Amino acid sequence: xxxxxxxxxxxxxxxxxxxxxxxxxxxxxxxxxxxxxxxxVAFGLLPxxxxxxxxxxxxxxxxxxxxxxxxxxxxRQEGLFDWLAALAVEHARGSPQRLFTLVYGVGILVTVxxxxxxTAVVLTPAVYAVxxxxxxxxxxxxFVCAFIANAASFVLPISNPANLVIFGERxxxxxxxxxxxxxxxxxxxxxxxxxxxxxxxxxxxxxxxARNVPHPQLSRGGRLTACGIAAIAVVLLGCSWLDxxxxxxxxxxxxxxxxxxxxxxxxxxxxxxxxxxxxVLPLVAGLFVLVEALDHTGVIAGLHxxxxxxxSSSPTSAAWQAGIITALAGNLMNNLPVGLIAGSxxxxxxxxxxxxxxxxxxxxxxxxxxxxxxLAAILWLVALRREGIEVGAWRFLRVGAIxxxxxxxxxxxxxx
Numbered sequence: 001x002x003x004x005x006x007x008x009x010x011x012x013x014x015x016x017x018x019x020x021x022x023x024x025x026x027x028x029x030x031x032x033x034x035x036x037x038x039x040x041v042a043f044g045l046l047p048x049x050x051x052x053x054x055x056x057x058x059x060x061x062x063x064x065x066x067x068x069x070x071x072x073x074x075x076r077q078e079g080l081f082d083w084l085a086a087l088a089v090e091h092a093r094g095s096p097q098r099l100f101t102l103v104y105g106v107g108i109l110v111t112v113x114x115x116x117x118x119t120a121v122v123l124t125p126a127v128y129a130v131x132x133x134x135x136x137x138x139x140x141x142x143f144v145c146a147f148i149a150n151a152a153s154f155v156l157p158i159s160n161p162a163n164l165v166i167f168g169e170r171x172x173x174x175x176x177x178x179x180x181x182x183x184x185x186x187x188x189x190x191x192x193x194x195x196x197x198x199x200x201x202x203x204x205x206x207x208x209x210a211r212n213v214p215h216p217q218l219s220r221g222g223r224l225t226a227c228g229i230a231a232i233a234v235v236l237l238g239c240s241w242l243d244x245x246x247x248x249x250x251x252x253x254x255x256x257x258x259x260x261x262x263x264x265x266x267x268x269x270x271x272x273x274x275x276x277x278x279x280v281l282p283l284v285a286g287l288f289v290l291v292e293a294l295d296h297t298g299v300i301a302g303l304h305x306x307x308x309x310x311x312s313s314s315p316t317s318a319a320w321q322a323g324i325i326t327a328l329a330g331n332l333m334n335n336l337p338v339g340l341i342a343g344s345x346x347x348x349x350x351x352x353x354x355x356x357x358x359x360x361x362x363x364x365x366x367x368x369x370x371x372x373x374x375l376a377a378i379l380w381l382v383a384l385r386r387e388g389i390e391v392g393a394w395r396f397l398r399v400g401a402i403x404x405x406x407x408x409x410x411x412x413x414x415x416x
Contacts, residue, residue, distance in 0.1 A: 013040070033290070071253075080225050124145045124383040127144070166356070288336075319354045361408070365411055370396060
């Protein structure tokens, strides 16, 4: 692509990404991403066939998100979240610290077994229901959902869709994955908990929460929904073991569970379908198109040589540089496009496992710095807005700037 065309493409992609991050005039993130993608095609900077090819690359992600969002909305309407909220309040026994730790532990399990996006989509509304039932201030506990979604997202390949993007067809066996990422994941999870708890300590000290709340009866639909979520966890673990893409199995579980529950209770599907945040899908599609355009400018090819030179000079130093640069880049342009770029670079170069692992940690953990650094964080914001809660970029950054760096440094230091 000529230099002036590359500058124009970068400018449009930059403006679109800034719109997604800042959301000026409260225009939804999806509008900015789609507008940027349309502008690239309209100005002849990206052939429409290549734009469609970029959209198609996200098919597995669209299917995955659709299945998760269907189950989350079904769980909300069938009272599963309210039932879990009462259970959590009982186990907290009036202690805000215990409730905070309980939410964190559940967040680890959901992220590891269902993915960080599931933590944002499924766990966030459940945690809001918990705080509402306990009479607690929601935000300290909701912050847990946002931060653990990224901190625990490289325990397993299925814990973050970005993991699949980065490794692609070069995905290591599950045993090799665990051997490489178990210790970095552990220190990232522990460090995030300790520092996040410190940032929320004053707020938690001032909390007074209920010891007991009315325990609603879980309906048959709620039980079936819980079984559907458990089934997805089992299916995703199997997919990870067999190296199968996650999108269609998740979509199938979500659709089948939703159809079964609605059929048995003779409900219309419209309330569930209308409650799903469908705008997330065009947002993701727009981001895929933006990355396709950046690929056409030669930026991805241009990254190969300096990275290879850094590896030749010192693989250890190259790993640190790769992890820190991708961590910061993910906050400037969202970690989904950064993950796509990192995956393209890793596919083109024969990089040492430690460097590829550092790229993955940067993409997964780095977005804990800013509220729009990851798709999971954007999904978290969408879930919060549905409950009438607004978290500004500056407010999140003040917490993220304290929480993210120690976890990133320790994770990269323990990576082998």
